[in-house]
Amino acid sequence: NAGVTQTPKFQVLKTGQSMTLQCAQDMNHNSMYWYRQDPGMGLRLIYYSASEGTTDKGEVPNGYNVSRLNKREFSLRLESAAPSQTSVYFCASSDPPADTQYFGPGTRLTVL
Amino acid sequence: SQQGEEDPQALSIQEGENATMNCSYKTSINNLQWYRQNSGRGLVHLILIRSNEREKHSGRLRVTLDTSKKSSSLLITASRAADTASYFCATALWADKLIFGTGTRLQVFP
Numbered sequence A: 001n002a003g004v005t006q007t008p009k010f011q012v013l014k015t016g017q018s019m020t021l022q023c024a025q026d027m028n029h030n031s032m033y034w035y036r037q038d039p040g041m042g043l044r045l046i047y048y049s050a051s052e053g054t055t056d057k058g059e060v061p062n063g064y065n066v067s068r069l070n071k072r073e074f075s076l077r078l079e080s081a082a083p084s085q086t087s088v089y090f091c092a093s094s095d096p097p098a099d100t101q102y103f104g105p106g107t108r109l110t111v112l
Numbered sequence B: 001s002q003q004g005e006e007d008p009q010a011l012s013i014q015e016g017e018n019a020t021m022n023c024s025y026k027t028s029i030n031n032l033q034w035y036r037q038n039s040g041r042g043l044v045h046l047i048l049i050r051s052n053e054r055e056k057h058s059g060r061l062r063v064t065l066d067t068s069k070k071s072s073s074l075l076i077t078a079s080r081a082a083d084t085a086s087y088f089c090a091t092a093l094w095a096d097k098l099i100f101g102t103g104t105r106l107q108v109f110p
Helices: none
Strands: A004-007 A010-013 A019-025 A031-038 A042-049 A064-068 A074-078 A087-094 A101-103 A107-111 B004-007 B010-014 B019-025 B031-037 B043-050 B055-058 B061-066 B071-076 B085-092 B098-100 B104-109
Touching: A004 A087, A010 A019, A019 A031, A019 A087, A019 A107, A031 A064, A031 A074, A042 A064, A042 A074, A042 B098, A074 A087, A101 B043, B004 B085, B010 B019, B019 B031, B019 B085, B019 B104, B031 B061, B031 B071, B043 B055, B043 B061, B043 B071, B071 B085
Parallel strands: A010 A107, B010 B104
Antiparallel strands: A004 A019, A019 A074, A031 A042, A031 A087, A064 A074, A087 A101, A087 A107, B004 B019, B019 B071, B031 B043, B031 B085, B055 B061, B061 B071, B085 B098, B085 B104
16 A cells, blocks of 8 residues: 655756656545645645546646546646746645645655 | 744754644634654644644644634644654645645754
8 A cells, every 4th residue: 555656756857848747646535636845835735636537726836737637646747847846746635625635755856 | 925824933852842833824724734744755644633623632742723713733742853853734724625834843852
């Protein structure tokens, strides 16, 4: 039982490059979330998916897109990376929504 | 500004002492949760307290919630060096998402 897994663990991009962060959970949770964590800022919600087939914007959605591929997988895409997107990205899942959230280990992204 | 704000921002104590962290929030909530984050790791859920509850315990953790003051506190008793981490409160404003505070960094010295 792996919980929430994220790939990759580390990534370095150049400005303008694109990439997709992958997240998968094996707890059969309906809700999944993408956060970014910057020093001194806590976690900020980028996008979330309350259930399979739905996605909604969070606090900081600009520059990102998401896909809820199926119940297990929720991906985050940066179409044209910018230095301001340098951050640590966490995926989480929960059921019911806004109840206990289970976090992945994070992806540390640097955009040069 | 953040919905939930922790106080203090940083706390240093000796092993065996108690650590108290506070969280204030601005609007009515469904529940409030506390999470721990060890350096470089993901967040781990500690405890959830619902808006109709006033106090909850889990091992060495005690959480209180005062909805009239819109505040919560997390007490860790008999702290250990392994408790060194950042602690975050998160509030559930609506039924589908959480808002996290900026965290308290706790350092427990052996």
